[in-house]
Amino acid sequence: MSSRTDASGIDLSLLLDTAYQQARLGLDEGGIPIGAALFAADGTLLGEGRNRRVQHDDPSVHGETDAFRAAGRQRDYSSTIMVTTLAPCWYCSGLIRQFGIGAVVIGENRSFQGGQDWLAELGISVTILDDERCYTMMSDFIATNPGLWNEDIGVVGEENRT
Amino acid sequence: MSSRTDASGIDLSLLLDTAYQQARLGLDEGGIPIGAALFAADGTLLGEGRNRRVQHDDPSVHGETDAFRAAGRQRDYSSTIMVTTLAPCWYCSGLIRQFGIGAVVIGENRSFQGGQDWLAELGISVTILDDERCYTMMSDFIATNPGLWNEDIGVVGEENRT
Numbered sequence: 001m002s003s004r005t006d007a008s009g010i011d012l013s014l015l016l017d018t019a020y021q022q023a024r025l026g027l028d029e030g031g032i033p034i035g036a037a038l039f040a041a042d043g044t045l046l047g048e049g050r051n052r053r054v055q056h057d058d059p060s061v062h063g064e065t066d067a068f069r070a071a072g073r074q075r076d077y078s079s080t081i082m083v084t085t086l087a088p089c090w091y092c093s094g095l096i097r098q099f100g101i102g103a104v105v106i107g108e109n110r111s112f113q114g115g116q117d118w119l120a121e122l123g124i125s126v127t128i129l130d131d132e133r134c135y136t137m138m139s140d141f142i143a144t145n146p147g148l149w150n151e152d153i154g155v156v157g158e159e160n161r162t
Numbered sequence: 163m164s165s166r167t168d169a170s171g172i173d174l175s176l177l178l179d180t181a182y183q184q185a186r187l188g189l190d191e192g193g194i195p196i197g198a199a200l201f202a203a204d205g206t207l208l209g210e211g212r213n214r215r216v217q218h219d220d221p222s223v224h225g226e227t228d229a230f231r232a233a234g235r236q237r238d239y240s241s242t243i244m245v246t247t248l249a250p251c252w253y254c255s256g257l258i259r260q261f262g263i264g265a266v267v268i269g270e271n272r273s274f275q276g277g278q279d280w281l282a283e284l285g286i287s288v289t290i291l292d293d294e295r296c297y298t299m300m301s302d303f304i305a306t307n308p309g310l311w312n313e314d315i316g317v318v319g320e321e322n323r324t
Contacts, residue, residue: 053235057234057235058231058235059230059231059234059235059236059261060227060230060231060257065222065227066222068221068222069220069221069222072219072221073215073219073220073221073313074221075313075318076318077316078318089256089260090256090257090259090260091253091256091257091259091260091261092256093256094251094252094253094254094255094256094257094259094277095222095252095253095256097252097253097256098251098252098253098276098315098316099221099253099316100316100318114260115256151235151237153260154239154260154261154262156237156238156240156262
């Protein structure tokens with residue numbers, strides 16, 4: 001498990017709480033429980049969001065893209081921190097790369113892994129918190145909703161490939 | 163220049179016209195002129211869209227993500243074709259990879275290059291049409307709006323790096 005405090009002394013588990021609450025809200029709405037939040041380097045919340053494939057019938061709204069949108073137009077993302085309950089998929093990893101987001105904090109990466117290694121190789125700070133709440137929430141959801149989960153990550157068929 | 167007809171005999175320049183009209187609409191709205199459209203393998207239009215950073219004050223809406231959203235929830239993207247006036251950035255390339263979109267048709271890639279080679283290496287069909295209308299529209303826009311363009315691709319500073 002990586003450190004829960006970053007170089008600036010910010011408690012990353014507190015930042016994760018914001019993303020986790022978004023994921024819980026999504027679950028309560030009947031959605032896929034993935035939440036995210038974008039923070040400034042000093043821990044100021046810029047935007048938070050959650051997967052809304054089900055709620056808005058919109059496949060383009062992943063947790064990270066929703067938090068990014070909620071943060072509005074920023075001129076420089078290099079010192080921002082994207083916090084997400086689940087390892088970012090390639091779509092969200094591409095977002096992080098294109099806009100030069102400086103750091104990614106991941107609740108858990110046991111249920112799914114997308115582009116986290118690619119981002120790290122590009123010099124983006126990647127921290128895995130291996131948070132048990134996030135893992136339990138996601139793995140329970142995947143076990144009971146394999147079709148919906150596969151749809152969300154573009155996997156064809158009913159098998160639950162992660 | 164690549165062939166303008168795909169393996170199924172579909173005229174790709176006709177598909178590009180749809181994306182181009184979206185980009186022109188965006189330009190008329192005062193936005194960044196990038197348009198896209200998602201088609202089924204037989205050329206049926208599934209969704210079309212355009213960059214709306216300016217119009218909606220929303221940094222998450224690129225041409226490809228807007229077209230993807232407009233197409234609604236699809237169960238299998240493997241035979242779909244994403245057509246875009248400009249080479250897809252990393253954000254949109256990540257979308258194409260994650261959802262397994264089978265083919266990408268690019269109006270022009272002289273103004274900007276994102277993940278097109280990465281997608282080709284992954285086995286996705288990538289066709290560059292090198293369309294003069296698309297290039298003129300985009301290069302003129304970049305020349306007169308370098309700050310807005312840089313913001314859209316996450317480049318910090320006023321210089322026009324592509």
